[in-house]
Amino acid sequence: MSYIPSTPEQRQEMLRAVGAEDWKALYRDVPQEMLLERPLDLPEGMSELAMSRAMEAMAAKNRLFPTVLRGAGAYDHYIPAVVRSIPAKEEFLTAYTPYQAEMSQGVLQSIFEYQTMICELTGMDVSNASVYDGATAAAEAAAMCRDRRRRVTLISAAAHPDTINTVRTYCYGTGDELRVVPAKDGKTDIEALRAMLTPEIASFYVQQPNFYGQFEDAEALGALVHENGSMFVMGVNPIALGVMKTPRDCGADVAVGEGQSLGMPLGFGGPYLGFMATTAKHMRKLPGRIVGETVDSRGERAYVLSLQAREQHIRREKASSNICSNEALCALTAAVYLSVMGPEGLAEAARQSMAKAHYLCRKLCEHEGVSLVYTGEYFHEFVTTLPRRDEALKALEDAGILGGLPVEEGVLWCATEKASRKELDRAVDIVKEVLAG
Amino acid sequence: MKLIFEKSVKGRHSDLLPKCDVETVELPESLRRETAPALPELSEVDVSRHYTELNHRVHGVNCGFYPLGSCTMKYNPRIDEDMAALPGFAGVHPLAPAYAVEGCREVLDTAAKYLYELTGMQGMTFQPAAGAHGEFTGVLLIKQYHEKRGDTKRRRIIVPDSAHGTNPATAAMCGFEVVNIPSAPNGCVDLEALKAVLGEDTAGLMLTNPNTVGIFDENILEITRLVHEAGGLCYYDGANLNAVMGVVRPGDMGFDCIHMNLHKTFATPHGGGGPGACAVGCKDFLKEFLPASALMDEPGHIQVRAFAGNFLVVVRALSYLMSLGREGIPEAARNAVLNANYLMRRIQGSFDLAFDRVCMHEFVLDLSRFKKETGVSALDVAKSLIDYGMHPPTMYFPLIVHEALMLEPTETESKETLDWAADIFRALYELGYKDPAYMHEAPHAAQIGRPDEVRAARSPVLRWQKPEG
Structure with missing residues (x-):
């Protein structure tokens, strides 16, 4: 199986049309000693049936727990059935980033609706089109909170260990410092935080509920952070937000989280969904793709990728993040989940x-x-x-x-x-x- | 069309959950949200129809030709979706005990074996979620390597000016100073320019080969030799691997680490912008620097996201690799190159080629003469293609070609499709001289007319608001 539609005769015809004797003539720029002259040391290709049996055999080696x-x-x-079936539709599935708004209104509108739902859940003003997962969302939030003067990030020890380690890695990248605020009785130690809030602190991240399931006293933590002139970032559980006080009401400047609970299977860890929202004040610092509403040449409502001046393809090395995609299909899944759950x-x-x-x-x-x-x-x-x-x-x-x-x-x-x-x-x-x- | 919120009817809902069979617990008032989120209130049929309507307003690879350069929009086999949906994969908790996840480990190990053979690398991680994320991971390998050796003066990463914008952005995210070098007139690395910037402060070079104009750099061995001689490492941006998979290996070109976009080269669907997945491979001496999960693996490693990566995307990619196998993989690469050359030669004689020579899997048209003569821009041509049901090529990239259109047909398009597409390009070339005004206003038969992007950026409306009153 190689999914190539042109027949061998057509391929010969095409080779002749481009003036190539054989396929090797197409690789004439490659130093010839580098061409692999041996067959790949890999199994032969498989029929659809044989491949699916081999994959099913691997899946059967996992132990599932009801x-x-x-x-x-x-x-x-x-996960409601409709949440599985809608994102499996082939157009949603096989399209790419909606660069051409005129043939991508479906993707763009679905993201605009997703952004609205994330704003509703978190109470924030602006959401991006999503990032890779909750841990990277936390790391991107830390980056957007830093400025020339304030470079150090604080994170609660009661956050998810993978989140802490991911934020640490992103900080290592830019050469910035991460300090971990200790936990006490399963929650962020508020006195320790108070002592650690110094003028170089850019932001503090707390997870709500935290890794141990405990509710943090987010408002008190946020108030302390703001007194220091630092930014307050909350990582929140989106299901809990059905009943829990919003990050906005707790004073958060940036709200992020792992969206897997909103209709995505466990899947041995991915793909998942990082959501990320902020206040209007910080809108232009938000990384990632963002969809905006506008009008088309006929005056009708239309959606486009917007605020692109923030992004890497314009700013290159001056961009604050290199992200150039989102988890669109996961964002769609979350939006369908939230729509059908209400x-x-x-x-x-x-x-x-x-x-x-x-x-x-x-x-x-x-x-x-x-x-x-x-x-x-x-x-x-x-x-x-x-x-x-x-x-x-x-x-x-x-x-x-x-x-x-x-x-x-x-x-x-x-x-x-x-x-x-x-x-x-x-x-x-x-x-x-x-x-x- | 209406937004989903505009279809909401107060009190409408679906009963999806059973009644609670244990005592309820009240959240203390201090933790309770004050007002419910204004999510849509709909029945399941409303939701189903809304998204079906949206789906009709999407152009996917399944709908038609999608020659978006640099994105490798090849056909996504349906069977790969079925494999990813197997409960034996989809239902696995990432923190289940080791004996319960042997199948997942086998998927990752098998996928790595295929990719070792295709790349000439010896270490692999699947943790990164996308190409740019893989670049970040790969350049962090370079950073750790120099640091461990105490070679802290290596502060600069070299990036050609033809590179994807993610390359310089990545180098900056990894704390390096970016040195942009100009390309030679043929779009390849200018060896003299490279030599001029190499030195004791060189951490590494980031390179795409074939490069972003679709040309295999014939000096590749000299380039990697020069970088190594200066003490730097060579990073291979695998965005264009589809042209050479199974034909020539980045490891043999002299690269030390590489990222591969599973959603391009290995046919996993792009999902409207993601989820992709990325494999980062490296030579033996960099293995110790690969990322891990603090919770799943042992501590002390870098980590670029939670858990083990976009595992279900790796399942799809492995399904594809196993389907193609020993012969199918290089056959796909060769036909990707053949299709690009064929389409390029079929268009030649109308729009100018940026580089009139054999290309790899993609090629670039230079519309600057055409624009000067007709006033019709690359954007106008792109928008005109939409009226024919063809997704436009990548526009205005790479930056080293003015009025660029970059076409990548992939191997999964037939000769008939390529002939059809070439005829449309030729017809639009003619139309530019006859009726430029018509093309300035294109598309004419699309879902919407051209959107006002300036307005979107100047007065941002980034969410729906309930109308007042």
Whole structure:
């Protein structure tokens, strides 16, 4: 299979038309000693059927868990059927960046609608067309907050470890410093933050709810950050935003987050969706593609890629980011998810996730030796101690349940609206048996 | 057409979730949002029809010819979508225990083996999510390498002026000073200009080969030798790998690290701008600097995003690689080059070629004479193509050619399509002399007329607002 439509006869005809004796004549600029004269050391090409069987065999080597009680940045929420079918439409799928607005209004409008939904969720004024994932969104936010005078970025130790490491890497790139604000009792240590807010601090990033599922006192943190003249960046869970106070209401200057929960499968980590929004004041510092409304030559409403003067193809080495794409199909997926869930459906997913997590926690903690490690308010994740941890998690896995993530303090559990009471009870019973054994 | 918000009817919704079967928990008031987000309130059929209507206003590779230079808009096989949707891949949690993700590891390892053979590299990461993201990763390998050797004076990255804008932007994101060097008249690296800037401060060179005008740089071995001699490393921007995959290997050209856009070369769909995926390959001596995930792998590595990358895109790319295999991969490259040369020669005699010589997978038209004679610009020609259902080529790039149109037909277009496209280009060339006014106003039969981009930038409207009252 090589998906080449022209027949061998046509290829010969085309070679003659361009005055080439054979295909090698087309590669005459290549130093001839560099041409691979041997066959590639690869398997022969496969038919569609043979290839799909080989891929299915690989997929079968993975172990799937019908019940997932693990989150830590990748969440098993229910994905409505229509959220899978719409982004699979071939035009959405096979188009590229909408450079030519006259034949891309569908993509452009879908992004404009997505931007509006992200603004609604976060309370911010302006959203971009998305970036690679939540971790890169945090790193891009740190970059947009720096200026000549303020170069140092602060991040809470209670943020996702991959986010911290990604922000650290982006800072390493530009040669800027990242300082990690310690956590205390599973939350950002506000006194430590106060001490670390010095004149060179450009921004502080906090995750809400944080890596341990705990709600941070975001407003208080934001107020401190602003007192120092620094920017306040919040990384937020988009499902929680169905019920949770918006980053805008917490004083955030930039709101970012991982959008995977909005209809994307776990997919071993990607593709996911980084969303990113800010206030009108900082609009022109926002990196990435942005779609804007305008009118066409007939005076009709139309959509275009806008504010491109910020971007790398214009500014080259002076651009603050090299990003030149977005996760358009993931943004579309999120928009379809939010449309079909609606404000009430989203709030219900949030309420149920929270209720199931609290139920699971209560039931687990009925057993001796299992207790909540961090006792603050939490959303759909929490950390417990767990005696015979590895054994208990293995017993759960054997029963088709992916238990919580082993972390230093114990186990980081997660529940979403997908887990039924019956499944949760079963998980708790299995843990109980192991503890009793 | 209406926005989805304008179709919203208060109180309308779909019941997708079961009733909650455990006790509800109230969020403390201090954490509660004050007003619900103004998301659309619709039934499932409303949503389905809205997006179907939007989908009709999109031109995909499945709709027709898409010769967008530098973007490799080849056909995206449907079976690859089915593979990515297999529950055995789509349902895997990235933090599941090692024994439960052996299949995913096998996908990544197998894909890496294919790419080692195609590139001549020995290390690989799939963590970057896009080409520019891969550049960032690759240049960070160079940075770490020099730092580890204590060679801290190497502060400059050399980039030809024909490069994609991401190259200089990437070098800047990695803390390097960018040295732009002019191209030779044939669009290739000017060896004298390169020699003039090489020195003890050279960290590396970023190069696309074939380059952005679609020409394979015949001095490539000399170029990489010179950079190495000066103590720098050579970075291969794999944007144009489709021309040479399985025919000649970047590793053999002397490159130390490389990024590949899986969404171009290996036929994964572009998705309206993403998600793409990127593999960054490197020679043995750079392997220790490859990124990892703080949570999935051991600490102490750079990391460019969460987890292991756009895994489901890698599944698609591997499906494609396995389908093509040993013979199919170089065959695809050769036919990409044949198609480009054929289309170029079929258009020749109307619009001027920027470089009248054999091309690789793409070529550039120079419309400056045509514009001078007719007043019709590259933009006008591009917009006129839309009326024929053809996606326009890349416009005004590379920057070293004025009034540039860059065409990349790819191997998945038939001779009939190329003949059809060439005839349209020739007809538009004629039309430019007869009726330039008509072309200034093109497109005439598209979804919209030309949009007012100045207005969009001057008075930005970046979201829908509920009308007052």
